[in-house]
Amino acid sequence: MEFEPVSPVRAYQRVVEQIEEAVFSGRIKPGDRLPSERELMVQFDVGRSTVREALRVLQAAEMIRSRPGDPRGPEVLAASPAALRRSMHRLARADHIGLSDLLQFRMVLDGSAHLLAAQLRTEDHLAELDAALAAMRTGVSKGFAEFSHADVAFHEAIARATGNPLLVISGEVVRGVVLELIEDKLEHADDRTALMRTWLAHHEEVLDAIRDSDGAHASRLAKQALYDNYADYVPEEQRHLLLPLLA
Amino acid sequence: MEFEPVSPVRAYQRVVEQIEEAVFSGRIKPGDRLPSERELMVQFDVGRSTVREALRVLQAAEMIRSRPGDPRGPEVLAASPAALRRSMHRLARADHIGLSDLLQFRMVLDGSAHLLAAQLRTEDHLAELDAALAAMRTGVSKGFAEFSHADVAFHEAIARATGNPLLVISGEVVRGVVLELIEDKLEHADDRTALMRTWLAHHEEVLDAIRDSDGAHASRLAKQALYDNYADYVPEEQRHLLLPLLA
DNA sequence: ACCGGTAGACTGGTCTGACCAGTAAACCAG
DNA sequence: CTGGTTTACTGGTCAGACCAGTCTACCGGT
DSSP: OOOOOOOOOOOHHHHHHHHHHHHTTTSSSSOBOOOOHHHHHHHTOOOOOHHHHHHHHHTTTTTOOOOOOOOOOOOOOOOOOOHHHHHHHHHHHHTTOHHHHHHHHHHHHHHHHHHHHHHHHHHHHHHHHHHHHHHHHHHHHHHHHHHHHHHHHHHHHHHEEEEEHHHHHHHHHHHHHHHHHHHHHHHHHHTTTHHHHHHHHHHHHHHHHHHHOOOOOOOOOHHHHHHHGGGGGOOOGGGTGGGGGGG | OOOOOOOOHHHHHHHHHHHHHHHTTSSSOOOOOOOOOOHHHHHHTTTTHHHHHHHHHHTTTEEEETTTTTTTTTOOOOOOHHHHHHHHHHHHTTTTTTHHHHHHHHHHHHHHHHHHHHHHOOOHHHHHHHHHHHHHHHHHHHOOOHHHHHHHHHHHHHHTTTTTHHHHHHHHHHHHHHHHHHHHHHOTTTTTTHHHHHHHHHHHHHHHHHHTTTTHHHHHHHHHHHHHHHGSSSSSGGGGGGGGGGG
């Protein structure tokens, strides 16, 4: 015979649930406005602090945004990966997630994204990739920040070409965290120009494979490029963790 | 010449940042207690409502937990994927993330996890997998809930064998969301027993491949099993999205 | 007819102070 | 040593207040 722990449900929590439900069910759509805090407090029959704590939770989840003075009330936002990204950031910082884990994961994601993109890409996607690659070419002379930005755009375009939002989002998150961890080292690299030229060549090769719908090749190139570019920053005794993915 | 939008920083937000920083930097470890709200309000020199809104945000991020009456104060929690899972849940419900996206993503994750697990597994991991498989065998006669539980344990053991927390966490999240979407259909399937026996056979085959360190084979089996088991629930016109991963 | 400024009625952000129910630890009677 | 009781806290909630900001509708000047 087993009992479950009893835990009282807080008032603000029930407010959160009701508003969440209204959003998920579609009764409230992105762009819509919630009633003002003072109005909500009479509708829910709770104090304003309770309403505010509920709104704070929803705001932390990136579901609403409120600006002081706006008489239209808090705005309901479209679902965005921002909250997911923050959660993952926190995990990566607080937990024992090392660069080798991140890189391994990125090789998995990018490898699969390239494979899928090669098979599923449309002409529009190819045009987008061409544009991103052109931006990288001009970025070489404009400085590392510009180049890095274009590089990110290229990878995001590939993720989008798969048509899978999960790949887009998690790819974006992992890339962000990886960059954050090693951008210092990249900034102070000796031969940034040579580095950029190497990357550029890699990307051109990848794009050719995607144009040819050769998913396996694109995937292999992408993973190899990741290994070549980043393995130096991984402690030597952990590099073997990445090798199985290159087979 | 470009200007950036100016946005005032809320007081509660700065409180959140300070506490977050203390946790991330390790000055405060999981299990530690924060000062009471009344104590925090003098330390930060803000009102209690401000302190409470900050704590609410941290609580929504699963970083702290507070119980009324506990004189030791709010507890700092260990980093957990719970917040990440909620974020992803929200995205999956609110955004246009379909079963095909989830399944595609799961095939990517599970496929890679099996590949890595096969190469990196230790004897301990194998023992764990054996135990999980045994639990599945007895689960067949105990009912679908038991079996499903053991199945999840098996997949989690494989993810752990890779040694990569990111694979463990994201795998767990995606499995959870997939299950939530189709558990109704599974519950009401006609021949659950036959279903369970098929899955069991799949898992035994996979475990053999992992024991043989044949990563490529294990990966292929895992992805094929996912397709075989779940493709029926994916709209027919979207099934082609999954095929490139089976090559 | 248009325009710029302004007044007012709101908004959210914050603070204060109060009350309640809950917890834990110290205390105390058996 | 045990079981209840007291006590001093805790967090949860509410009420009321003030401020700075923003929108809107109005109004006077051109």
